[in-house]
Amino acid sequence: xDKFTGRVWVLGDDIDTDIIIPTEYLALKTIDDMKQYxxxxxxxxxxxxxxxxxxxxxxxxxxxGSSREQAPEIIKAMGVQxxxxxxxxxxxxxxxxxxxxxxxxxxxxxxxxxxxxxVTVVMNEHVDYNGKEYPIASLPENLMSIIQAGGLVKAxxxxxxxx
Amino acid sequence: MGETIIEKIIRHNxxxxxxxxxxxxxxxxxxxxxxxxxxxxxxxxxxxxxTKLHDPDKVVLIYDHLVPASQQDDTRHFRTGDAFAExxxxxxxxxxxxxxxxxxxxxxxxxxxxxAFGTDSHTTTYGCVGAFSSGIGYTEMASILGTGTMWxxxxxxxxxxxxxxxPENVMSKDIILRLIGDLxxxxxxxxxxxxxxxxxxxxxxxxxxxxxxxxIEAGAKCALFTPDEKTAEYCEIELNDxxxxxxxxxxxxxxxxxxxxxxxxxxxxxxxxxxxxxxxVSELEGTEIDQVFIGSCTNGRLEDLQAAAEVLEGxxxxxxxxxxxxxxxxxxxxxxxxxxxxxxxxxxGAIITHPGCGLCCGRTGGIxxxxxxxxxxxxxxxxxxxxxxxxxxxxxxxxxxxxxAVAGKIVSPE
Amino acid sequence: xGMTIAEKIIAAAAxxxxxxxxxxxxxxxxxxxxxxxxxxxxxxMYNNKLKNPHIADxxxxxxxxxHNVPSDCPKTAASQKKMRDFAKANHIDFWEGKGVCHQIMxxxxxRPGELIFxxxxxxxxxxxxxxxxxxxxxxxxxxxxxxxxxxxxVPETVKFNLVGKLPEGVYARDLILTIIGExxxxxxxxxxxxxxxxxxxxxxxxxxxxLCNMAVEAGAKTGIFEVxxxxxxxxxxxxxxxxxxxxxxxxxxxVREYTFDLSKVEPVVxxxxxxxxxxxxxxxxGIKIDEAFLGSCNNGRIEDLRVGAxxxxxKKVSEKVRFLxxxxxxxxxxxxxxxxxxxxxxxxxxIVMNPNCSVCxxxxxxxxxxxxxxxxxGTRNFKGRAGHPSSKVYLGSxxxxxxxxxxxxxxLASDV
Numbered sequence: 001x002d003k004f005t006g007r008v009w010v011l012g013d014d015i016d017t018d019i020i021i022p023t024e025y026l027a028l029k030t031i032d033d034m035k036q037y038x039x040x041x042x043x044x045x046x047x048x049x050x051x052x053x054x055x056x057x058x059x060x061x062x063x064x065g066s067s068r069e070q071a072p073e074i075i076k077a078m079g080v081q082x083x084x085x086x087x088x089x090x091x092x093x094x095x096x097x098x099x100x101x102x103x104x105x106x107x108x109x110x111x112x113x114x115x116x117x118x119v120t121v122v123m124n125e126h127v128d129y130n131g132k133e134y135p136i137a138s139l140p141e142n143l144m145s146i147i148q149a150g151g152l153v154k155a156x157x158x159x160x161x162x163x
Numbered sequence: 164m165g166e167t168i169i170e171k172i173i174r175h176n177x178x179x180x181x182x183x184x185x186x187x188x189x190x191x192x193x194x195x196x197x198x199x200x201x202x203x204x205x206x207x208x209x210x211x212x213x214t215k216l217h218d219p220d221k222v223v224l225i226y227d228h229l230v231p232a233s234q235q236d237d238t239r240h241f242r243t244g245d246a247f248a249e250x251x252x253x254x255x256x257x258x259x260x261x262x263x264x265x266x267x268x269x270x271x272x273x274x275x276x277x278x279a280f281g282t283d284s285h286t287t288t289y290g291c292v293g294a295f296s297s298g299i300g301y302t303e304m305a306s307i308l309g310t311g312t313m314w315x316x317x318x319x320x321x322x323x324x325x326x327x328x329x330p331e332n333v334m335s336k337d338i339i340l341r342l343i344g345d346l347x348x349x350x351x352x353x354x355x356x357x358x359x360x361x362x363x364x365x366x367x368x369x370x371x372x373x374x375x376x377x378x379i380e381a382g383a384k385c386a387l388f389t390p391d392e393k394t395a396e397y398c399e400i401e402l403n404d405x406x407x408x409x410x411x412x413x414x415x416x417x418x419x420x421x422x423x424x425x426x427x428x429x430x431x432x433x434x435x436x437x438x439x440x441x442x443x444v445s446e447l448e449g450t451e452i453d454q455v456f457i458g459s460c461t462n463g464r465l466e467d468l469q470a471a472a473e474v475l476e477g478x479x480x481x482x483x484x485x486x487x488x489x490x491x492x493x494x495x496x497x498x499x500x501x502x503x504x505x506x507x508x509x510x511x512g513a514i515i516t517h518p519g520c521g522l523c524c525g526r527t528g529g530i531x532x533x534x535x536x537x538x539x540x541x542x543x544x545x546x547x548x549x550x551x552x553x554x555x556x557x558x559x560x561x562x563x564x565x566x567x568a569v570a571g572k573i574v575s576p577e
Numbered sequence: 578x579g580m581t582i583a584e585k586i587i588a589a590a591a592x593x594x595x596x597x598x599x600x601x602x603x604x605x606x607x608x609x610x611x612x613x614x615x616x617x618x619x620x621x622m623y624n625n626k627l628k629n630p631h632i633a634d635x636x637x638x639x640x641x642x643x644h645n646v647p648s649d650c651p652k653t654a655a656s657q658k659k660m661r662d663f664a665k666a667n668h669i670d671f672w673e674g675k676g677v678c679h680q681i682m683x684x685x686x687x688r689p690g691e692l693i694f695x696x697x698x699x700x701x702x703x704x705x706x707x708x709x710x711x712x713x714x715x716x717x718x719x720x721x722x723x724x725x726x727x728x729x730x731v732p733e734t735v736k737f738n739l740v741g742k743l744p745e746g747v748y749a750r751d752l753i754l755t756i757i758g759e760x761x762x763x764x765x766x767x768x769x770x771x772x773x774x775x776x777x778x779x780x781x782x783x784x785x786x787x788l789c790n791m792a793v794e795a796g797a798k799t800g801i802f803e804v805x806x807x808x809x810x811x812x813x814x815x816x817x818x819x820x821x822x823x824x825x826x827x828x829x830x831x832v833r834e835y836t837f838d839l840s841k842v843e844p845v846v847x848x849x850x851x852x853x854x855x856x857x858x859x860x861x862x863g864i865k866i867d868e869a870f871l872g873s874c875n876n877g878r879i880e881d882l883r884v885g886a887x888x889x890x891x892k893k894v895s896e897k898v899r900f901l902x903x904x905x906x907x908x909x910x911x912x913x914x915x916x917x918x919x920x921x922x923x924x925x926x927x928i929v930m931n932p933n934c935s936v937c938x939x940x941x942x943x944x945x946x947x948x949x950x951x952x953x954x955g956t957r958n959f960k961g962r963a964g965h966p967s968s969k970v971y972l973g974s975x976x977x978x979x980x981x982x983x984x985x986x987x988x989l990a991s992d993v
Contacts, residue, residue: 014348014349014437016543016545016546017284018525018543018545018546018547018548019545019546019547022525022547022548023199023228023524023525023526023548024525024526024650026199026526027199027229027234027236027237027239027240027526028236029236029239040547041545041546041547041551041552042546042547042552060349061348061349061352061382064348064349064380064382065284065543065545066283066284066298067200067281067282067283067284067286067298067299067300068199068200068300069200069203069300069301069302070203072300087349087352088352089349089352089382090352090353090382090384091284091297091298091299091300091379094299094300094303095299095300095302095303098300098302098303099300099302140186142186142314151302152211152302152303152306153207153210153211153302153305155306156211156212156213156305156306156309156310157210157211157212159211159212159310160211160212160213160309161212162212230928231899231901231928231930231935231942231943231944232899232943232944232945232946232964233649233650233941233942233944234944235944235945235946235947235964235965236946236947237944237946238867238944238945238946238949238964239946239947241899242946245897256896258896258899258926259899259926259928453658482665482671483661483664483665483671485647485673485674487647487674493923496923496929497920497923497924500914500919500920500923501920505914505919506911506914506915509907509910509911509914510911512674512675514646514647514674514931515910515931516647516930516931517928517929517930517931521647522647526649527647527648527649527650527941527942528647528649529647529648530647530648530649530650530651530653530654531648531651531654532651532652532654532655532657532658533651533655534658535654535658550650550651550654551651
C-alpha cells in the first residue's frame with residue numbers, strides 16, 4: 001500500500017477516547033458489537049456512514065484520554081484506512097501501531113480539508129489534496145517492523161515460534 | 164552531563180545512559196491490569212502463543228471499574244480474570260478493594276524508582292512516589308506479561324517548579340488544572356513532567372498523587388516527583404541510594420522549565436468539555452448544578468474526604484442536589500469511617516458508595532441526563548463521559564466541590 | 578358482626594360504620610408513596626393524559642429515589658430527573674439516596690390506622706405499625722394523587738396465630754419464608770395476613786416489617802400487626818403519634834386461621850425460582866454461590882446488619898464471592914458506622930454500598946451474570962430477578978446469607 005485514495009470525514013481537535021468509544025459500551029463482548037457506537041457522543045450517525053476505505057482527518061491531539069485499545073480497534077473495524085491528524089496522543093499512537101491502524105501526522109491538511117472530498121496518500125512522502133502536496137514523515141524503523149509483522153500479536157507469535 | 168529523573172530511572176533499569184529520543188527496552192518491575200481489559204489481555208496473551216507469565220509476582224489484577232456490577236455481562240470480566248489468575252498462578256488480585264491506581268502504591272506494589280505499566284491512562288499516578296509509570300493498551304500488556312520487557316522512547320522532560328505557600332482554599336488539584344490549562348491538553352505529549360520547588364516538597368504524597376494522576380491530561384508519558392521522607396513513610400521503606408538520587412540534576416537538559424509562585428494560585432475549574440478549558444471559580448459563580456461527585460483516583464483520598472467534611476460539617480447538601488462520595492480504596496473508606504468523616508458526610512446528605520471508579524468511568528455511580536450539570540473531582544470532563552453528551556462536567560478540587568454541593572451552584576470554596 | 582383491623586381502617590377511610598369482605602368502597606387516602614421504578618410514568622400520564630392536571634393534596638405525596646441509586650445509565654438518570662423536577666415544581670416531599678422507600682416510610686411517615694398506597698408491591702410493609710399499606714400500579718396512583726381517594730374492595734382476613742418464641746439463631750426472615758412455604762405463593766391472594774398472638778408480641782418492629790413486607794409474596798393485599806407497646810415505643814422514638822389504634826374484635830370474621838409455633842421454626846431458604854419453594858437451609862448446604870446480598874426493605878435494618886456482623890466478625894468473605902452489604906437507609910448506615918458494624922464488614926472484604934434497592938431488584942448495583950448464583954435477604958427469587966435470565970436466587974436470613982458468603986457455598990451460621 002504505497003499509495004491509496006479515500007473519502008474523508010473531518011473531525012476536530014482533541015477527539016478523545018470517550019468520544020471514539022464511550023465507557024458504557026466498553027464491556028461489550030466484541031469489537032464488532034462496539035463499533036456501531038463509535039464517535040456517538042459527538043456524531044451518533046457517523047458510525048453508520050463511514051465506509052471501508054474512508055479516511056479520517058482531524059486536528060491536534062487525536063485519541064487523547066484513556067488507554068482503551070478498543071478506540072483504534074473500532075476505527076479499524078469500521079474500515080477506516082488511516083487517520084491523518086495534526087498530532088496524536090501517546091497511548092493511542094502506540095495502540096494503533098500495535099493493531100496495524102495507520103496514523104499519519106500532517107500539520108496543515110486539516111485546516112484546508114473539506115468533508116466528503118477525497119485525498120491520496122503516498123506513503124512516507126506526501127498527501128495529495130486539491131492539487132496540493134502535503135508532506136508527511138516516514139515511520140521510525142522500530143514501528144515499521146511491528147507494522148510489517150502485522151501488528152504486535154503477530155510479532156509475538158513469531159517470537160514464540162508459532163508463525 | 165546531568166540527567167533528569169526519567170533519564171536516571173531508565174539508566175538504572177537498562178544499565179546505559181540515555182538521552183531523549185533513544186529507543187530502549189526496559190525490564191518492567193510491575194504491571195497492573197484492571198477488570199475492563201482483562202478479557203482482552205487474556206485473549207491477546209494466548210493468541211501471542213505465550214504459555215506462562217514471565218513473572219507472576221510482577222502482575223497485579225484489580226477489579227474496580229465494574230464494582231459493583233451494573234450490567235448483566237459485567238461479572239463475565241470477573242470470571243475471566245479469576246480464571247486467568249488461576250491458570251497462570253497470579254496471586255495479586257484485588258476484587259473489591261478500590262481503584263487500581265490507589266492500590267498500586269497504597270498496597271506497596273510500586274516503589275520509588277520502579278518502572279510500571281498499566282492498562283489505564285492514569286497509570287501516570289505512581290510518579291507521586293518517583294516511579295516511571297505509564298498507560299498502555301491491552302496488546303502491549305499481553306506482550307509484557309510474556310516477555311517482562313517493553314520498548315520505550317526516552318522522553319524529553321518539562322520541569323515545573325513551584326515555590327511558596329499555597330492559599331488556604333487552594334488544593335493540589337487547582338495546581339494541576341492550572342498547569343494543564345497553561346500547557347494545553349497536548350502540551351506534554353510524549354514528554355515527562357518533573358515537579359520541584361518548596362511547594363512540592365511541602366506537599367503530602369496524596370496531593371502529589373492528584374497531580375501525577377492528571378499529567379496524562381496534558382498528554383504526558385509520566386510525571387515524576389522526587390522521593391523524600393514523606394514518600395518513604397508512605398511506602399513504608401527506607402530510601403536506598405538509587406531512590407535518593409532521583410532528583411533532576413542542575414545541569415540536566417530540560418526542553419522547558421515552567422515556574423509558578425504558590426501564592427498566585429486560585430481555585431479553578433476545568434469547564435465542559437475539555438480538561439484544558441480552565442477558568443477561575445470566581446468567574447463561574449452562580450452557575451446552578453444538579454450533582455457533585457467527590458472521588459476517583461484523582462481525588463478520592465483521605466485528605467480529600469477530610470476537606471469535604473470540613474466544608475460540610477453541620478451543613479446540608481442543597482435541596483434537589485445529589486452529592487456522591489466514592490472513597491478511592493477500602494483502606495481510605497475505613498480510615499474515613501474511623502475518623503467520623505463518613506458520618507459527617509452522610510449527615511450532610513451525601514451518598515457514600517463502595518470504593519471503586521464509580522461515576523468517573525461513566526458506567527454507574529451517578530450517571531446524568533440531558534441538561535444536567537455536575538461538579539466533579541475526577542480527571543476528565545469529556546463529552547458523554549458521565550451520561551449523555553448534553554451533560555456538563557466541571558472539574559474541581561474536593562474543597563470547591565463540597566462548597567458547591569452546599570450552595571447548589573458554583574461558588575468559591577470557603 | 579365484629580371487624581378485623583384491616584376492615585376497621587377501611588371503614589374509617591370510607592367514612593362508614595362498618596364494612597365486610599367483598600364490599601367496594603371509595604376511601605380517603607392518608608398518604609401516597611412512589612419511587613423511581615415508576616414515577617416517571619405517572620408524571621408522563623399526569624402531564625399528557627389529564628384534562629385538568631392538579632394534585633388533591635401535595636402534603637400526602639412522598640417521592641423516593643431508591644431503585645437506581647446512584648443512577649447507572651442515562652435512561653434511569655432521565656427518569657429520576659423527571660421525578661425530581663416534578664417534585665420540585667409541586668412541592669412534594671422528595672428523598673433521594675436516603676434509603677429504600679419502605680424503610681424511609683417506616684422511619685418518617687407511617688402511622689397506625691392510616692391507609693397508604695404505594696406504587697410498589699412491598700408497600701404492605703407498613704402493617705408492622707398497624708397501618709394498611711398496599712401496592713398499586715401507576716394508574717391507580719395517579720387517580721389517588723389527583724383525587725386524594727381511591728376505591729378498594731374489602732379483602733378477607735387470614736389470621737396467623739403466632740405462639741412461642743423464635744429460637745436463638747432463627748429469625749423473622751425464616752419465619753415468613755416458612756409461612757409462605759406453608760400457605761403457598763398465592764395462598765393469601767387478595768387477602769390480609771393478620772399476625773397476632775403471644776408470639777407476635779415477642780417480635781421487634783424490624784421483625785414485623787420483615788413479615789408484613791413479604792405478605793405480597795403470598796399474594797396478600799397487605800400484612801398487619803396489632804399496635805402494642807413495642808409499636809408505641811417505636812413511634813415515640815421517631816416522634817410520631819398514631820392516627821388511630823385498632824384491634825380486631827373478638828367476633829371478627831377470619832376466612833382461615835393458621836397457628837405457627839415460633840419455637841419450631843428452623844433456618845430455611847427459598848430455592849429458585851419461587852418464594853414458596855422452601856427447604857431447610859441444612860438440606861441445601863454446599864450449593865456454590867457467586868454473590869451474597871445482605872440488605873433490602875426486607876432485611877437491611879440495623880438488627881440484620883448486627884446478625885451479619887456477628888457471623889462474619891474476624892472472618893473473611895470467600896474469594897469466590899462478592900458479598901454486598903447494603904443498609905436499608907442512611908439512618909441505619911450511620912448507626913452501623915457508630916456500632917462498628919461497617920468496619921467489621923469492610924475488614925471481612927464485603928462490598929458496603931450506599932442505601933438502595935441494589936440487587937434485590939436486579940437492575941443495577943451488583944447485578945449477577947450468566948449462570949451465576951446469588952443468596953439474598955431480598956424479597957424475591959423469581960427467574961432473572963437479580964440479573965441474567967439464567968441466574969439463580971436463593972433467599973435466606975441475614976445469618977445464612979453471611980455464613981454462605983464466608984463459605985463460598987450455602988452454609989449455616991453454625992458451619993462457619
